[in-house]
Amino acid sequence: MHVLEVENLTKRFGGLTAVNNVSFFVDEGERVGIIGPNGAGKTTLFNMISGFIKPDSGKVIFRGEDITKLPPYEIVNKGIARTFQVVRPFRHLPVIANVMVALKSPRGCRKIEWLKTMERKAADLLEDVGLSELMLEPAENVGHGDLKRLEVARALATEPDLLMLDEPFGGLNPIETEFLTKSLLRMHLDEPTRSIIIVEHKLYALMKIVDRVIVLHQGEKIAEGKPEEIVKNKKVIEVYTGGVI
């Protein structure tokens, strides 16, 4: 069953067509990667699915329901959580409270189990991404790599059916990348029904995680397939290397 269906999504900013007639689907438990050079429209596509930007035309269907016109917070409560490319923590709040904000949302509240406090739940989520040490530290004192992982923990707090990660490895060093890759793979084993969409530039890390890759170029979908097929695809190589090879 398709969890997410994107039908002919188009967005224009003035004369520029950021996303042009893109359609794809995501199955239950599937991990999909979206790649493409800078300015390919990946983040715009993300913003449209999560409701921060309204598309000019096209539809976003989540579990058979049209969510194109819903506000962002309602989309989150339907079960789509996202992270941001540039980290957006709540800088005045301790790391644990950052996660508790997401647990305070209707969907986050619903998932809190009997006799398990919000604080305990938040601490468990932070432990999963390896941030237990920094739990009480204000977010403004926490480094960039840790904030990236905090974003993931915060997105997971609403127990989404579809998790959308916007460049989760951006600015991470190899050790941090390795750690996040492992925790994402472990999460896939724990929750096999949860689908993931990842936008990423670091193809090496990405290819290890995803089942299927979608390639965008200048707002259009140019290729789709398994990771090993995509790296051999002539069109994709041409786009990435500027047609030199």
Next chain:
Amino acid sequence: MIKSYITRGFSSFVAYVFDVPSRLLAFLCLLLLLLLPLVIKGYTAHPYYLRILTGANILAIFAASWDLLVGRTGQISLGHALFYGVGAYTSLILATRYNLPPWVTIPFALLLGVLVALLIGLPCTRVKGPYLALVTMTFPLIMYTIVRSSLPKIFHGELGIRLPFKKALFPFLHIIQQRTAEYYLSLAILFISAVILYKVASSKTGIVFISILDDEVSSKACGINVTKYKLLSFAISGLFGTLAGCLQGYLIRIASPPMFLLTVSFIPIVVTYFGGMGTIYGPIVGTYVYAMLDNFFFDVYFPQLLKWGGIEASTVLGYLELLVFSLIVLIIVLKWPRGIARLVTDKLEDLAEARDLDERGPRIWKRYKTKGQ
């Protein structure tokens, strides 16, 4: 039996107060305020000082309510005078026209205050930053024009509404007793309001308020209905702002158009920056310092100093007062932008940290630690 309950209650109270240094400090401040009238009575029998202190209590409620909205939720409001005026006008109109006692008029005014807050909150949640400040600023100015120039039978125009002496809060008491009673009543209401506001600010809802202040887009991505929480913040803030207006109306026994003026809206801003933004206790400290400076220093001691210097006070005082006060605020904002109240609380937090590392931060994080293990 009863004695054992009392001793047990007392010992647990002592343990509660001595648990955290800042709690002890708050308790000592409250004790000082409780004992102040006794000191003043020995000093002078004039009810003037009590009136000033009562005014400071009411202003503190007003400033603390502004702080919840602006310091915690980040909804910059330059029109808090709206609630002040609505509170005073509603309670006094009900008291004079329908002969209702204070315990009926004040709850009614509070209800109206919350409705007004929700009503102005609806357009205000759609704008941000400087635009929000401008939008909030317009509402009290609209009300100013309305009460001054329309419906003279209800609002009595420029003169405002006067409350006869026999309908005041404690008409049956002698003047000094009346002032003392007013002082203790306002202090009790201030204490309860401050506790409620502080509890709201440090609750889980308060965390959501701070998240909206920090990053609204991120809050939305966390599944938070930002509009709902902003309206909640407006409603709570409006409730206590209206309460301050009601009390002020009953204290000075007049509700007049200047209550809606911009100068009234600016007082909570000044005292909150003075005391410390986003702390709830900061504006209360700031208000007392402001009231002391404004009334005692500038009205009593400052003219005397000028006299000794050979300057006639009445000619220059009006300008000098504003100048000196602006300078003090400027110095504080530049030197201690986190406010004067935080000078003390930061020290206390350092002490607590040195004593026990677990005791930093609000109690909510500590509670997790104790429960989680």
